[in-house]
Amino acid sequence: IKKFLNSPKDAVNEALEGAFAAFPDHIEPIDGSPRAIRARAAKPAGKVGVVIGGGAGHEPSFLGFVGPGLADAVAVGNVFASPPPDRVLACTRDAHRGAGVLYVYGNYTGDVMNFDMAADLAGAEGIEVRTVLTSDDIASAAHDDRAARRGTAGNVFVFKIAGAASARMYGLAECERLARKANDACHTIGVAMESCSMPDTQRPSFKIGEDDMEFGVGVHGEPGVTRVPIESADRIVDQICDRIFAEMQPRPGDRVAVLVNSLGGTPMMELLILNRRLRKRLEAREIAVHSTLVGHYCTSLDMIGASITLMKLDDELTGLLDDPCDGFAWSFSGRRPS
Amino acid sequence: IKKFLNSPKDAVNEALEGAFAAFPDHIEPIDGSPRAIRARAAKPAGKVGVVIGGGAGHEPSFLGFVGPGLADAVAVGNVFASPPPDRVLACTRDAHRGAGVLYVYGNYTGDVMNFDMAADLAGAEGIEVRTVLTSDDIASAAHDDRAARRGTAGNVFVFKIAGAASARMYGLAECERLARKANDACHTIGVAMESCSMPDTQRPSFKIGEDDMEFGVGVHGEPGVTRVPIESADRIVDQICDRIFAEMQPRPGDRVAVLVNSLGGTPMMELLILNRRLRKRLEAREIAVHSTLVGHYCTSLDMIGASITLMKLDDELTGLLDDPCDGFAWSFSGRRPS
Amino acid sequence: MSSIDSAFLIAVFRRAADRLEAERQALCALDGEIGDGDHGTSMANGFAAINDHLRGMARQEATPAAVLRDAASTFLAEVGATVGPLYATAFLHGARLLEAGDLDRQQIGRLVVAMADGIKARGQAELGDKTMIDVWYPAGHAAIAAAAEGGSPAEVARALRMAAEQARETTVTMIAARGRASRLKERSLGHLDPGGASAAIILAAIADTLASAA
């Protein structure tokens, strides 16, 4: 596997430097650390701070979702590794505008431990912190064990809703409620054709047979829940839809937001082919699509694969989703109710 | 090589269907053909029409650059194959608002022949057509043979300038002049680590040795101009910069717009690492960076590789670049002169 | 002797389509080496489209020129690309020749050269630029020469086929000066020109149709 890299151990910091150079209107380091990052835009006093974060290797996640209408700060770890508490704490202090801070991040052992330690430290400083763990990956645990599920590309929608709520100057409890509601509404399944390779090893993390793919993968190059034979794009979407519909129990007239996400190495052309079938399946169920994102939103280094997320919308979530936002990976001028 | 595909021969149409479903606010088929596409936004009478196009396989190019402040219509061919004249003509008719039509597309034998045939047909209908061929890939021919060079990722900037000029209601000759000027200002070099594979073959189009890369590649999975040993990301950027600077002859105080583009399989993390070094090189030359794009703009299916484009700016180009635009792959609210 | 009629042309297109389909991957592989890897796709799909279209035509009524005109527009609309305009123009030039008067099958070389002229007119390539005309012209001229020497249809067919095969091989020694491969400069040396390879396939289909009809 060949990559554009210098010393592997510098990869994350170098990528962040490259991001600061590229997106100076959106992000800047907090106190000079490239691993604790704030939105450039001014944040009003009394606004709930939204802090997100996680390991590197998911670019443009998570730093692309920092800005007005999105998160206020992001803590970045090593590749696929949670940021340590000190960095999360730096973000927390920076994001705090007197109204407390909401943490939104994926449900992983490492992240939970590090963010919880940071929350304890912040609490000791008098900053109230609430936490919403994202857990949209429905393949990763059974329906009745939602709390065990991991957070994947659905993150993006949860960040958006939390950011919109905070931009509307809602209080901490309300922001938390809405972020939790957004997470509950998100359903993701990922599939991978080929594993990714870490900067450090530059070898595929695991091997998938010539004719196989992994069904139910996360965004860390992990194997999926099952290994199955590769099928056509349409059949893959069908399998994903069957699983999501079984969980989401959509009814005719329901509305969803869609994210068709590349895990890194899969190009947009293929994502669009997936979206075509997805739309047909949704139409057949009379599910309306409110809006669609297609592209590289939450990647797993160079993994060849894709994920589909459906967020079931009600009026409240729709309104928040339609608010404007401006992160470098999601810039949207907003949509007025029609 | 594994891909999300149904029948390979349906790949382009299916991807386009997926795009119409995903981006209904931006694009729609002209007369029901998925291969001739117009911007959804209304176009005022007297506005010069901007028609772009080329083969498929470059997604989000070219259809992501259709919309207000960008192109009016796009003709799409098969994978890496020019669209035929009838489709270009359909786009031309649709984009014509009484002020003539500007064609902007890459300098390739196939595209030139097909678009020229369309221009002849349009001319016979009384539509004045002017053509600007993009030729930003400085590796593809010598300095004194600029007309032989091919158009690659610099396309994106040329579309933007042409679209901005036409949105300002400039006349056809002026739009042509500005697009030509933008193209002259663009300098691109691409490098590839691995070849792409076509939907039809699902095999790498050519092999690159374990420790080699191709320097000076285009966006069609072609071999590059030379095969060289892989080096670190920084050294690769250095080679690209040396080549571009030799051509562009930048002086201290010059300003550029930057595009660090993935050729498909290279993820954003690596693009950011490239951008870091690029910025250092520019700083060392005291070249100011006006704005930066980093991501998947003009891909070559799943090729592992990246390109760097520098567009040298003067006040005129800067102004046009700062105008707002709204394509699904480039949506920008504009920047007022500071 | 029988002339080049619609049935003959339809048989040529059928044969060529079958063989291009069989060589789809091989042509893509050739194009992958010095081009963008799509040549087999364009040629196989384009000829398949012609074939489909001709199947729908009322064969009896169509003149051979009309068959070629239809092939031109069908091929062009199906593939676009570089080969679309080139072969469309080739077919139109061929149509013009046949409109000027019936052409004896033995005179197939004149049709081949007319088509080559069409390709050249559209693509502006010179001989030696490592393009398909480096196969079309030598093959056409060889067939004309064989007919001039009074060769039988089978002999003309043989001359056509042999010349095409040989000419295809000569493209290996050329440096591309037109089309995508021209950007590779010397790196194009040592590789077959994909357009030359598909030309040889089409020319062999013409030759075999001539030989089998004779």
Next chain:
Amino acid sequence: MSSIDSAFLIAVFRRAADRLEAERQALCALDGEIGDGDHGTSMANGFAAINDHLRGMARQEATPAAVLRDAASTFLAEVGATVGPLYATAFLHGARLLEAGDLDRQQIGRLVVAMADGIKARGQAELGDKTMIDVWYPAGHAAIAAAAEGGSPAEVARALRMAAEQARETTVTMIAARGRASRLKERSLGHLDPGGASAAIILAAIADTLASAA
């Protein structure tokens, strides 16, 4: 007999860092099979950071507890991840034990168990969940037992090392119930736990330091 002092701990960290560095790729490969492939990176970089940091410390003045506290904060800040909080807590628990009074080197098992308690307190894993505690506890208990039977430092070291190696192998038969691998359910069967594998490396470094110092 000598106690567990700063020099001892520093020697352990140096040895462990070297071996983790040597096993960096192997640990990543293990983690690639049932996790996300970063375990070797986190452990090797984390211990390298501890080592760098300790090198800068005024060795004479630091108490062993201070060494462990510094290791905790350095490791945590360097790697974050899952192992950051776990090992940081392990080191802090170890520091607390050593602050309670000098610990004889033969009693190393008590330090190991204290660290295991730290990991368990932070990570909430149970024995059998296929995590690093499935190696830390058995190794610690074996060392305590060996010391209780009056074993020499070398014998305690041997017991520690053997138990760690064995325990590492037992993780192959477990189904992961904690951490990333738990999402694989039965698919985690038949694979070594990467955290168990790195634990065995660290424990071997402890054992060897004990044996060589004795």
